[in-house]
Structures are given as structure tokens and as C-alpha cells.
Amino acid sequence: MKPTRPFHQTPVIAIDGPTASGKGTVAALVAARLGFHLLDSGALYRLAALASVRYGIAPADHEALAALVSDLHITFREGCAQLDGVDVSSEIRAEEVGNRASAIAVHQDVRAALVARQRAFRKEPGLVADGRDMGTVIFPDAVLKVFLTASVEARAARRHKQLIQKGFSASMENLLRDLRDRDERDSNRAVAPLKPAADAKLLDTSSLSIDQAVEEVVGWYRER
Ligand code: DC
Numbered sequence: 465m466k467p468t469r470p471f472h473q474t475p476v477i478a479i480d481g482p483t484a485s486g487k488g489t490v491a492a493l494v495a496a497r498l499g500f501h502l503l504d505s506g507a508l509y510r511l512a513a514l515a516s517v518r519y520g521i522a523p524a525d526h527e528a529l530a531a532l533v534s535d536l537h538i539t540f541r542e543g544c545a546q547l548d549g550v551d552v553s554s555e556i557r558a559e560e561v562g563n564r565a566s567a568i569a570v571h572q573d574v575r576a577a578l579v580a581r582q583r584a585f586r587k588e589p590g591l592v593a594d595g596r597d598m599g600t601v602i603f604p605d606a607v608l609k610v611f612l613t614a615s616v617e618a619r620a621a622r623r624h625k626q627l628i629q630k631g632f633s634a635s636m637e638n639l640l641r642d643l644r645d646r647d648e649r650d651s652n653r654a655v656a657p658l659k660p661a662a663d664a665k666l667l668d669t670s671s672l673s674i675d676q677a678v679e680e681v682v683g684w685y686r687e688r
Contacts, residue, residue, distance in 0.1 A: 475500075475590040476605070477685055478598035481612035482647050482658060483562065484619035484626075486669045486677060490612065491594035493678045498592070498685070503585040505595030505602070507545050508578055509565035510556035511538050515547060516568060523564060526571035533577040557630060559642060566646045569596075570653040596650055599661035608685050610667055611660035612677070616643055618670040 477494060481487045488504060495502040512533050521528045539546045545553045555561065568574055575597075582602050585591055593602065599609035614622075620639040627634040650658040660666060665684055669677050 474586050474588055475607045476586060476598075476603040477590070477592045477681070478603050478606035478609045478661070478664075479592065479594040479612060479681070480596055480598050480600070480609070480658070480660070480664070481594075482614075482619065482650065483566075483643060484623040485612040485614045486622065486674065487594045487612045489674055490669075490677045490681060491592045493674065494681050494685075495592040497678065497682050498590060500590040500592050501585055501587050503582060503591060503593040503595075503598075505578075505582055505593060505598065506562075506565065507540070507556060508538070508581060509569050510561050511545060511547055511552070512536060512574070512578070513561050513564035513568055514552060514556055517561075517564065518547075523567040526568075526573050529568055529571060530573035530577045533574055554630065557626075558632060559627070559634070559639075563642060563646065566649050570649065570655065572655045575601075575655055596658040597656040599664050600659065601656045604661070608681075608688055609661045609664040610681055610684070611664040613666065613668050614670045616640060616647070619643055 477500070479487045479491045488506070491504070492502055512529070515532055515536055516523065516529055519532060521532055537548050543553070544551050545556060579602065582593070585593065586603070595602070599606050617640070620636055620643055623639055623643070624634050624636055667677060667680060
């Protein structure tokens with residue numbers, strides 16, 4: 465019989481960073497390479513944001529939002545995100561959903577309502593978790609913490625390409641403005657702000673290919 469480790473020893477690789485830093489893509493590829501589970505925590509905030517629009521809850525109404533988040537009926541299956549049994553994987557990628565996610569993510573009670581759901585992703589043989597506070601708040605005991613960065617211009621160019629590929633319209637000027645606003649809000653909020661954990665390894669992906677970034681993270685994990 466395979467020996468089982470206590471829950472807290474199941475390895476977690478935390479990959480945090482600003483929006484469009486490439487963390488989602490890098491996290492998914494690292495998880496595939498290692499055969500680990502994947503948590504895209506931004507998708508949870510985006511699902512909550514989408515639900516808040518559907519149920520007509522204002523971004524400032526944190527009590528109603530926290531109650532909504534606690535009762536959210538969401539599932540992740542084979543890369544698809546479902547809300548109330550309906551696949552909303554494409555819808556949650558829209559910029560306005562990301563901006564609303566950032567707006568509701570400032571509330572302590574909304575974040576608290578998502579903690580247990582995020583930690584439940586920690587399963588054998590391991591987890592790669594990406595977001596803003598994976599290494600600082602959700603998995604402070606992660607075996608490897610990576611903070612991905614890239615210049616705002618490099619990120620806007622990537623996001624532009626992604627959105628066009630997905631059939632959304634996008635302007636570089638608006639994207640640059642939105643990314644700067646979102647960085648500002650995510651970094652300066654009082655609760656779980658976007659910042660590297662003290663023991664995080666910094667990886668600037670501005671001039672790295674995705675493969676190079678993945679190699680670096682897998683290499684760090686293997687040599688730790
Ligand atoms: O990573 P993303 O762009 O999908 O995230 C959308 C928003 O959700 C982001 O701007 C801030 C919020 N978020 C957060 O506050 N904490 C996380 N761990 C992940 C996302």
C-alpha cells in the first residue's frame with residue numbers, strides 16, 4: 465500500500481503575481497509536468513464576480529457578497545469552470561469580469577469565505593496553486609513559492625493576444641490602463657495584498673518564453 469502523508473505535507477507550489485504575468489499558463493504546465501492538481505484561484509474570484517452580476521449584488525455590498533460566495537455552486541471539470549451547472553469558462557475570462565473580481569476581492573469577508581474552498585484543492589500527489597496570496601495566506605507552508613512578474617507593457621501585449629484569440633475585442637490603450645488600475649488595487653488593498661512572500665523566488669518573465677519559465681520552476685522544485 466502506498467504510504468500516505470499527513471495533509472499538511474502534501475507539497476504545494478505557490479505561483480503568485482500580477483494579472484497577465486503568465487502565471488496561469490506556467491502553473492498549468494508545471495502541474496502537468498509533475499502530475500499535480502491545479503488551483504486557479506483567480507477563477508474562483510471571477511466566478512464570484514460573475515455570480516454577483518447575475519444576482520444583482522453591488523461590488524461594495526460585502527456582506528451579501530460573502531453570503532453569495534459561501535453558497536456558490538461551482539465545479540471545475542477538465543479545465544471547465546461551471547456556475548450552477550453551466551459552463552462559464554469563456555465568460556469568466558472577459559476583462560470586465562476580471563475587473564469586477566478585483567473589486568470584490570478587496571473585502572476581507574469575501575476572501576475568508578473562499579479560504580476553505582481553496583485549501584480543499586490540496587490533494588496527493590501535490591498541488592500547483594496560482595493567484596495573488598497563495599504563498600502568503602492560503603498555503604504559507606508551500607514547499608516552493610514563486611512570484612512571477614513582467615513589465616506592464618509585456619503583460620498588456622500578452623493579454624491583448626489572449627483576448628483576440630478568444631474572440632473578445634481589445635485595445636492596447638485600454639488594457640494598459642486597466643492593468644495599471646488593477647495592479648494598484650490588488651497591491652494596495654489592506655487584506656492579502658499582492659506582494660511576494662518573504663521566501664518567494666522572483667521570476668521576471670518579460671523576456672522569457674513560457675517553456676523557459678516552466679523549466680525554471682520545475683528545476684527549482686526538483687532541487688529544493
Ligand atoms: O488572476 P486573475 O486575473 O484571474 O484574478 C482576477 C482578480 O481576482 C484579481 O485581479 C484579484 C483577484 N484575486 C485575488 O484577489 N486573489 C487571488 N488569489 C486570485 C485572484
